[in-house]
Amino acid sequence: MAVAPETRDGPPTRPSGPPGPATVPGPGPSDASTPTAGTLRRGTLGVADIAFFVISAAAPLTVMAGVAPLAIGAGGVGAPVGYLLAGATLALFAVGFTTMARHVRSGGGFYAFITRGLGRPAGFGAATVALLAYNGMQIGVYGLLATGTQDALEALWGIHVPWPPIAVAGVFVIWFLGYRSIDFGAKVLGVLLLAETGILVLLAGGVLLRGGAHGLTLDSLAPGNVLVPGTGAVLAFAFAAFTGFESTAIYRREARDPARTIPRATYIAVAFLGLFYAFTVWIVIQAVGSDEIVGAAVQDPAGLFFTATTHYVGTWAADLMHVFIVTSILASQLAFHNAINRYGLALSREGVLPAALGRVHRRHGSPYTAGVVQSALALVVVLGFAVAGADPYQQLLLWMNTPGMLGLLALQAVTAAVPLYFRRFTHREGALRTRIVPIAATVLMAGALCLVITKIDLMTGAPLATNAALVLTVPAAFVLGLLLARRLRRTRPAVYAGFAAEPPGEAEPADGERAAPAPAAAERAAHTGPHTGPPTASAATPPTR
Numbered sequence: 001m002a003v004a005p006e007t008r009d010g011p012p013t014r015p016s017g018p019p020g021p022a023t024v025p026g027p028g029p030s031d032a033s034t035p036t037a038g039t040l041r042r043g044t045l046g047v048a049d050i051a052f053f054v055i056s057a058a059a060p061l062t063v064m065a066g067v068a069p070l071a072i073g074a075g076g077v078g079a080p081v082g083y084l085l086a087g088a089t090l091a092l093f094a095v096g097f098t099t100m101a102r103h104v105r106s107g108g109g110f111y112a113f114i115t116r117g118l119g120r121p122a123g124f125g126a127a128t129v130a131l132l133a134y135n136g137m138q139i140g141v142y143g144l145l146a147t148g149t150q151d152a153l154e155a156l157w158g159i160h161v162p163w164p165p166i167a168v169a170g171v172f173v174i175w176f177l178g179y180r181s182i183d184f185g186a187k188v189l190g191v192l193l194l195a196e197t198g199i200l201v202l203l204a205g206g207v208l209l210r211g212g213a214h215g216l217t218l219d220s221l222a223p224g225n226v227l228v229p230g231t232g233a234v235l236a237f238a239f240a241a242f243t244g245f246e247s248t249a250i251y252r253r254e255a256r257d258p259a260r261t262i263p264r265a266t267y268i269a270v271a272f273l274g275l276f277y278a279f280t281v282w283i284v285i286q287a288v289g290s291d292e293i294v295g296a297a298v299q300d301p302a303g304l305f306f307t308a309t310t311h312y313v314g315t316w317a318a319d320l321m322h323v324f325i326v327t328s329i330l331a332s333q334l335a336f337h338n339a340i341n342r343y344g345l346a347l348s349r350e351g352v353l354p355a356a357l358g359r360v361h362r363r364h365g366s367p368y369t370a371g372v373v374q375s376a377l378a379l380v381v382v383l384g385f386a387v388a389g390a391d392p393y394q395q396l397l398l399w400m401n402t403p404g405m406l407g408l409l410a411l412q413a414v415t416a417a418v419p420l421y422f423r424r425f426t427h428r429e430g431a432l433r434t435r436i437v438p439i440a441a442t443v444l445m446a447g448a449l450c451l452v453i454t455k456i457d458l459m460t461g462a463p464l465a466t467n468a469a470l471v472l473t474v475p476a477a478f479v480l481g482l483l484l485a486r487r488l489r490r491t492r493p494a495v496y497a498g499f500a501a502e503p504p505g506e507a508e509p510a511d512g513e514r515a516a517p518a519p520a521a522a523e524r525a526a527h528t529g530p531h532t533g534p535p536t537a538s539a540a541t542p543p544t545r
Contacts, residue, residue: 039360039365042253042254044181044182044183044254044255044256044365045182045183045186045251045254045255045256045261046255046256046261047260047261047264047265047268048190049183049186049190050248050251050255050261050262050265051265051268051269051272052186052189052190052193053185053186053189053247053248053251053335053338053339054244054245054246054247054248054265054266054269054335055193055245055269055272055273056189056192056193056328056331056332056334056335057137057243057244057245057247057332057335057336057339058241058242058243058244058245058269058273058332059141059196059328059329059331059332060193060196060197060200060273060276060277060280060328061196061197061199061200061321061324061325061328062144062148062196062325062328062329062332063241063277064200064277064280064281064284064305065304065305065306065321065325066144066302066325067237067240067241068237068277068280068281068284068305069284069297069301069302069304069305070237070297070301070458071233071234071237071238071281072281072284072285072293072294072297072304073294073297073298073301074230074233074234074237074458075228075230075231075233075234076225076228076230076293076294077219077220077225077285077290077293077294078220078221078222078225078226078227078228078231078234079220079234079281079285080220080221080277080278080279080281080282080285081220081221081226081278082226082231082234082235082237082238083238083241083274083277083278083281084274084275084278085235085238086235086238086239086241086242086274086448087238087242087270087271087273087274087275087277087278088274089239089441089444089445089448090239090242090245090270090274090412091267091270091271091274092437092440092441092444093246093412093415093438093441093444093445094263094266094267094270095432095433095437095438095441096415096418096419096433096434096437096438096441097113097246097249097266097415097418098262098263098266098267099418099422099429099433099434099438100113100116100417100418100421101248101249101252101258101262101263101266102259102262102263103421103427104116104502105252105502105503106346106500106501106502106503107250107252107253107342107345107346107503108123108127108250108343108346108347108350108500109130109246109247109249109250109342109343109346110126110130110246110249110411111123111124111126111127111130111343111500112346112500113249113417113418113421114126114411114414114417115499115500116417116421116500117414117417117418117419117420117421118414118417118420120485120489120496120499120500121481121482121485121486122414122417123485123499123500124352124481124482124484124485124488124499125477125478125479125480125481125482125485126411126414126478126481127343127347127352127481128477128478128480128481128484129407129410129411129474129477129478129481130343130407130411131340131343131344131347131477132403132404132407132473132474132477133403133404133405133406133407133408133411133474134247134336134339134340134343134404134408135340135374135377135378135404136400136401136402136403136404136405136407137243137244137336137400137401137404137405137408138333138336138337138340138374138378138404139377139378139381139382139400140396140397140398140399140400140401140404141329141332141333141336141397141401142167142170142171142333142378142382142392142396143163143167143385143391143392143393143395143396143397143400144329144392144393144397145166145167145170145326145329145330145333146163146164146166146167146170146392146396147163147392147393147397148325148326148329149161149166149326150163150166151322151325152322152323152325152326155319155322156319156322156323163386163392164382164383164386167382167386167392167396168379168382168383170330170333171375171378171379171382172375173330174330174333174334174337174375174378175337175371175372175375177334177337178334178337178338178341178366178368178371178374178375179361179364179366179368179371180364180366181363181364181365181366182251182254182338182365182366184364185334185338188331188334189331189334189335192327192328192330192331193331195324195327196324196325196327196328196331197276199309199317199320199321199324200276200280200283202309202313202317203280203283203284203287203305203308203309203312203313203317204279204280204283205313206309206312206313207283207284207286207287207308207312208283210312212286212287212289213286213287213288213289213292214289214290214291216286217286217290219285219290220281220282220285232451232454232455233455233458235448235451236451236452236454236455236458236459237458237459238277239409239448239451239452240405240452240459241273241277242270242273242274243404243405243408243409244332244335244336244339244408245266245269245270245273246266246408246411246412247335247339248262248265248266248269249262249266250339250342250343250346251342253342254365284304284305284308287308287311287312288304288308305321306318306321306322309321337371337374337375340370340374341366341367341370341371341374342367342370344357344367344370344373344374345357345358345360345367345370348370350495350498350499350500350501351492351494351495351498352484352488352495352499356369357369357370357373358370381396381400382396394461394462398459398460398461398462399460399462399466399470402456402459402460402467402470402471403470403471403473403474403477405452406449406452406453406470406471406474407474407477409445409448409449409452410449410474412445413442413445413446413448413449414442415438415439415441415442415445418434418435418438419434419435419438419439422434422435453471456470456471485499
């Protein structure tokens with residue numbers, strides 16, 4: 001890093017074995033003489049910048065205007081509480097997640113965390129699931145970009161444009177924005193996020209000033225309106241609305257003082273999304289009326305927010321909402337594109353993916369080669385769906401997004417890695433953050449994942465066979481990662497040993513703490529008990545069994 005982190009940042013793993021891009025994630029000391037000489041822009045992103053990235057990934061305006069009416073139609077006036085419950089559950093998840101982020105300095109995000117807790121094979125499985133999930137979320141949304149742009153053009157100017165050219169143009173726009181520097185992307189996302197949330201704040205102001213349809217009420221908080229048969233569906237929609245917030249950790253290399261920045265950005269993202277979603281859903285209920293809202297949401301879900309905005313603010317605001325939905329989608333795609341590129345960079349520099357993906361632009365400090373490959377993949381998928389005559393919303397969006405959403409929820413549910421990780425070395429973290437809360441979050445997140453799977457037909461509208469195939473894609477990706485781990489362990493043991501390893505040159509552990517065990521030692525500790533000493537030179541060598 002540009003500035004060595006303070007010792008309270010937690011105990012780093014001391015990597016052993018030969019250094020270099022094949023065994024250590026991130027740029028090493030010899031980067032200046034390698035093809036991957038460029039480096040990410042260290043110390044560039046502050047709390048607000050990272051928060052912009054992860055909140056933009058959730059696309060608040062698109063989620064509210066496009067999905068919240070479905071949640072209201074299923075759960076009625078108690079729907080806002082569903083978003084609060086989802087936010088509270090994810091806040092519990094964030095406790096263990098951010099605690100690990102202070103100790104694990106690898107740029108691998110989820111797969112680095114899971115490797116520390118459950119061993120390298122599980123880490124490889126998590127890496128393949130993460131690549132599937134983030135690419136599914138990013139590429140599928142090109143279908144939503146196409147339909148959203150079509151709706152805006154038809155509503156504003158009466159122009160109809162076929163969806164494939166819009167989606168293809170979106171691929172090139174996202175590629176260019178991702179090619180530029182991360183601080184440039186943060187500025188773009190900041191502006192777009194302010195625009196999309198601002199239009200909803202205008203709607204809220206109009207409803208509050210005029211007292212809603214029949215006066216403002218708190219019916220949404222009444223237990224009788226919350227505990228209804230449709231509550232499960234509301235929770236499924238609510239959990240899906242938070243996808244992307246967990247990507248804070250992959251910006252560690254570019255964050256200023258990541259020990260503080262990553263946790264703060266994570267908590268800000270969860271708190272903002274949970275409160276903003278619940279408040280906005282409550283606002284639209286007040287705009288229409290508690291007795292009328294379910295009928296309005298069922299009859300015209302796509303037009304619910306536009307009708308309310310026209311009535312309480314004006315036609316000009318509804319027109320702006322059409323435009324800002326398009327920019328909201330672009331912001332979400334850029335956030336996911338950046339996340340994918342950094343996963344590709346980390347896996348490339350560990351030797352898992354081709355070395356070319358580890359190249360970083362000398363001027364912009366962006367993983368531009370990974371960006372080109374990701375955009376090329378998106379272009380192939382979009383053109384494939386277009387040639388097949390697929391529907392951009394019902395098929396491109398939903399068929400790609402569904403495995404992505406389930407994959408991210410599954411990765412979040414594996415917070416069990418947190419207590420397994422912290423029991424293996426001496427640390428100063430309390431039991432609340434390393435055992436009690438993470439275990440509770442694991443149970444709740446596993447329940448949320450099961451709930452979403454049982455309600456998957458409400459999200460896709462697809463037949464049982466299609467839904468089964470979409471759900472099974474996630475465990476299939478995990479199994480693929482296990483097979484990859486087995487192959488690398490046998491054929492490329494140095495790459496296997498360096499998977500998710502800590503980068504060199506980090507600060508020493510704080511006084512009274514011992515270094516966390518390397519992944520190989522962690523795997524052995526699962527059988528031999530807690531590891532209390534510093535790792536030895538053999539800690540990074542692959543097991544022989």
